[in-house]
Amino acid sequence: MPGPVIDPSETVSRYLFKEDIRSDETIRYQAFLPSSSNPNLSVFRVFGLSDQEIWALAVEKVEPIRRKRVIARGDLSVAQVEEKQLVVQPDAEITSRHANIVDWPPDREKRATIAKDLAALASQQAKRRDQQA
């Protein structure tokens, strides 16, 4: 289980849906763009989990909220996020493994550009195999 303090070497996963993936299998930027009214980007800390457990986390925590199937994920290191002057803020309840990427700049164009950069960095996403559905 990850600790209460985020280590820069930790990996966080952003779960992705069909509309988040282009035909060339890169990640669309809007998957990493927060809303204006809630400028937190939801991610999960996958430290110590097997690939199967990472997908199980999506089934348990994400699909019921989004009401659709997670088909892939974009993995980023915390260091990559912090390089963009953002902060990975873990939930108080560590066992949830949930965290938010916060401290987005107020300027909308800067946020949109960072989202494109994160999507490009995370484009080596793992695709969920059918047997894990």
Next chain:
Amino acid sequence: MTTAAAFPSLGYDLSGLSSRTSRSDPYDFLCRENLRPPQSLASEQVRRDDIDERLDLDPCYRESNWNGEGADPVPDAAFEEARAFLYQFPAILPLPDVIAEPDGYLGLEWYRNKRLLYVVSFNGQGVLSCSGLIGQTKVYGTYYMDAGVPSEILRIITRVVQ
């Protein structure tokens, strides 16, 4: 606010972008680039039909929280702004993908690869919110469509798709 980083290999100075841009007729720009505007009314109608089809997104994007993570609704006016933009957009350039963005904007994405893309976003308030990646360089800025598609936007899109 407008900011853009200079990128020498582009052949033009992105740092010169301004929020109230000096516009030129897009066709003037395209003629300078040795490109030709469309001629046929029939082909123009086909293109308009294509634009309308691209903008025909699922109505769910007009509602709050359409992504289950607090997404802002994309207002009808954003669709109309995007339509007006694309109707004026030079036919020699390809049409973009249309994307509902979680912060309530409607994005038009010109994409070559994950490090060469440009998005013009609309929120129904008359502002063009633009951002993209040109290699390792980030380009972004705000523009207004007072009298046509800003020439700086055309220059960057041409760089992405050429």
